[in-house]
Amino acid sequence: MHPHVGESDWEEGLEQAASFLKAASRVAVLTGAGISAESGLATFRGQGGLWEGQRVEDVATPRAFARDPRQVWRFYNLRRANLAEVQPNAGHRALVDLEQRFGDDFALITQNVDGLHQAAGSVNVLEIHGSIRRVRCTECPYIVERGVEALPDLPHCEKCNSLLRPDVVWFEEMLPATIWSRAELAVVRCQCLLVVGTSAMVYPAAGLIATAHEHKARVIEVNLQATPATQGVDVSLLGPSGTVLPELVRRVATAPPL
Numbered sequence: 001m002h003p004h005v006g007e008s009d010w011e012e013g014l015e016q017a018a019s020f021l022k023a024a025s026r027v028a029v030l031t032g033a034g035i036s037a038e039s040g041l042a043t044f045r046g047q048g049g050l051w052e053g054q055r056v057e058d059v060a061t062p063r064a065f066a067r068d069p070r071q072v073w074r075f076y077n078l079r080r081a082n083l084a085e086v087q088p089n090a091g092h093r094a095l096v097d098l099e100q101r102f103g104d105d106f107a108l109i110t111q112n113v114d115g116l117h118q119a120a121g122s123v124n125v126l127e128i129h130g131s132i133r134r135v136r137c138t139e140c141p142y143i144v145e146r147g148v149e150a151l152p153d154l155p156h157c158e159k160c161n162s163l164l165r166p167d168v169v170w171f172e173e174m175l176p177a178t179i180w181s182r183a184e185l186a187v188v189r190c191q192c193l194l195v196v197g198t199s200a201m202v203y204p205a206a207g208l209i210a211t212a213h214e215h216k217a218r219v220i221e222v223n224l225q226a227t228p229a230t231q232g233v234d235v236s237l238l239g240p241s242g243t244v245l246p247e248l249v250r251r252v253a254t255a256p257p258l
């Protein structure tokens, strides 16, 4: 039995969500910080999080980087070091199974910058906020995967010696256009959008959910607690994604044809 709802509601919600996924020929998933928090990863973005007494919004901006790049790199190097200690969880792994079921008709859109979906084995991952495992040059097109290895306090480009920056989308920056277009297209084309671990209230999550509704896709939410989106979704499954997703995906695999 699930803590938030009666057993029959819970059962019914899971079955309904499984039937939506089973009936879809294309599926899109949108994940946020919640799924990684269950791996023990500290999450900051969009939660009013503080780092060393500073608002994260004041560390993760182009202005902060221009003012004090060493400080910004210290923040990201700490986050990279934290990442070396965490593993993908059962929720990440369930989404790998779901991708294997739908193959090319599956897109995983993530707001997370930790690379845990790929670490779990997901292949088609659209990182709309970038990745802290990659760095790029502030002056030339150089961009490279650096994993979670320790970087210098102030890393410089191997090609042109300019300052490197994390390949993430900071506050006040645009989303990467190509990745974002692919994410929108995936949602336009899907019959079922699964939203996991994000409050779904703010852009871009809210925009993708609205797009799914416009195109008559079913929307399933998996969150620890009800969100402002809960009223609008077709099914809301409240609980840890590491518990809910494996159970949901198991039912998709075994659900009888509609």
Ligand SMILES: [Zn+2]
Residues within 6 Å of the ligand: 137, 138, 139, 140, 141, 142, 157, 158, 159, 160, 161, 162
């Ligand atoms: Zn360069």
